Amino acid sequence: MSGHSTYEPKTGFERWLDARLPIVRLGYDSFVDYPTPRNLNYWWTFGGILSLCLASQLITGIILVMHYTPSADHAFASVEHIMRDVNYGWLIRYMHANGASMFFIAVYIHMLRGLYYGSYKAPREVLWLLGCVIYLLMMATAFMGYVLPWGQMSFHGAVVITNLFGALPLVGESITTWLWGGFAVDNPTLNRFFSLHYLLPFMIAGVVILHIWALHVVGQNNPTGVEPKSKSDTLPFTPYATVKDGFAMSVFMILFAFFVFFMPNALGHADNYIPANPLVTPSHIVPEWYFLPFYAILRAVPDKLMGVLAMFGAIACLFALPWLDTSKVRSMRYRPTAKIHFFIFLVACCVLGVCGAKLPDDPVIPGLTTFQLMASDLNSYVWLSRAASLYYFAFFLVILPVLGLTEKTLPVPDSIASPALSHPAAAPAEATAAPEMKG
Amino acid sequence: MRRQAFLQAGPSLAARRHRRVTWVADTAVGAKTDPAHGEDPSRRDFIYIATMAAAAGGAAAIAWPFIDQMNPSADTRALASIEFDITKVGEGQQVVVKWRGKPLFVRNRTKAEIAKAVADDSASMKDPEKDADRVKPGKSQWLIVGGNCTHLGCVPTFGGGEYGGWFCPCHGSVYDTSGRIRKGPAPTNLVVPEYAFVSDTKVKIG
């Protein structure tokens, strides 16, 4: 909530600086005195966790570049040089590789939080759009980063994704050749991916600053979806939110450390420890886990161009969300039907993720053969992908728009701190009703 | 629903569960209760101090790998010392070896060269040093010196200049048969690296 700044420069130096570049004031207003809703639950700590992930990836990435050779002849060996010879190189490499996965775990939770509590609704549309832009940049960065070790998956994953652009009519092939810098994925492709992979995270950092700025203009959403009405609804960011975010970050770091030190290759693919060979295709090309749902949507559509459009359409739905959802009630805590659909949506996304890793014609229930529909058995992962994709698009394009108009919502509390009607399950007479108990 | 059952279980259960939330009307209005009220200040701060100390310790621990990674890596350190077979160097001959990325002169001095170097031990020079201090005892014919002029790093050639040793073509520094600077702008003698004879035929440098 942008309001009057309460920063008072104490020392002479502070006053001198404040008159020339009020950066301490900005920091104070944004992160110390900033009024934060008092009822935020742990799902709100993922913004801070994401900043930690970005910082970690930037630092480990810059260090890796000191030792990496971005040439098709030496890239693979240079990564092994980092793993074997560079002091703590193994630690930095594993932190960077697993940090990417942690980044996506956090961003998906962050986005799902926004979806559930209606954080994309007015007046937070621009905040949501900036978030979608960050997500797109993250996906581009992660894709190019995965190519850099120049393993089998790096190479053939790059081949598959760059070939997608060939689906575009008229200009497709020229675009693909332009992306490659040659007639196939090769050294020129690796070099430009390296350059862009270094650049994009700094663009992400810039958009993150805009994202936080947009957030501070409208203020945080909160689990009730009701805007803070008085000072009693909020608390200063420091120390209340700082210490809660700090605790959440430390728990997140435990998960991160667990992957880095005890299961560093669990989220990767063994084939990427084989040097890239253009003449040998891996038996099973799989993108990294965070791309699997989109990969499943891509393969669910039989036509190449339509599949590409469906995959990009799935991301476009996110951009359009603030205008697709018609509900006047913000938080799904008070929208019981929408809540059910949210969880089905979540399951659909997980199902799409599993399907993305499978061969399309493999049976879902082993041993069972049913009938053929559109050249594939009904008991196959491609049909499961189609069902889940259908729900994915229906959720955004049909369910949310319709539900907003037809749904019977629960009564929304008057304010964050009001005791009455603060929770749908509480009888109004109960004075000890607890609004912080999450639904 | 679980929650309803619990709320109906009675205020004592709710009160126990929400001990941290003093849920009475005046607190709800947002009056911040004095955190020091009824608490021992030193106990209040201890947790925060311990947390911040732990954070500082953790930050230092994570910073070290990020700093150490810029130190020479294991493959560079492996070439930090080399073993050299000196039987290949005949009397009066010199071999230039690449060591740690820079040239190194390994010279098998003739008796005349040694005598000249020892004779000049007490002569006036910029960086006085006895010849015996620049070689290993009993192996005075072996002179191992860095091949970079101590002025600005050019590689001197042997056999130029009036002292029978090395001459640097860049700015005219002249070294004697012990590699000591005798004339010219170089400030110190040619550097003698750390080395040891691991056998009569092998020397380990570095």
Place this chain on the structure above:
Amino acid sequence: MLRKLSVLAAVAGLLTAGLAGQALASGHPLPAKNLAWSFEGPFGKFDQAQMQRGYKVYREVCSACHAMSLVSFRNLGDKGAPFYNEKYPNSNDNPWVKAIAKDYEVADIDNETGDVIKRPATAADRFPSPFANEAAARASNGGALPPDMSLLAKARTAGPDYIYSILTGYATPPAGLRVEPPSHYNQYMAGDLTSYWSGDHKHVPPGGFIAMAPPLKAGQVTFDDGTPSTVEQQAKDVSAFLMWAAEPKLEERKQTGFAVLIYLLLFAGLLYASYRKVWKNESH
């Protein structure tokens, strides 16, 4: 909330069960044998004696065709490695390492003539490849390329279990299976033998064809510590050695991880206590 999570968990469980069911469908290799390795688990360590035996198997059997070009001789003397000795913290000084290196010849350029020569390797050198290049390797092996062993244990999903399974998985081809020399039938090799099988199509034999002939024979490598040199023992030891070759920092990683997790658990505890203290009198 809990009900939703349990529904999710049930769905995930069903899907994983579906996943596991795939493995034995016809035309797929047998799942790799599951062995217990000394380096498994959060406190895993390499067994030095086992790795020395494994190195011997590599040296005497595998190195004839398989390169290990990302591993340097000095790595054999590092902490956690087969020939580590506390007296020589700098592995370049380790006499066993130097002796092993001297037995190999590496290409170099003669300083005086400029000719390409072969000289005895030093600790700083990498393991030389048995072949000059890929084409030479294929020519000597009937068109197949023996994979480099530096990362083999990480380049296969089941890692050392897979390597062990392949080495001990050669079987007499069942009647009805058309094997074309120089290929060999191996039950753990990836492949679909449907088109080579003339028997019941519902029971295609598992596995595939591998170009490598069974490399291990009982008693072929004599172990200096007296361990009986069975095929299984040789296979196990060389698989453990190859795990070290692929991940020499494994021990250091796990030990650091243990310390880091202890610290993080304590730190999270302190932060939680701070959080409770800060929020003590505030409603949430």
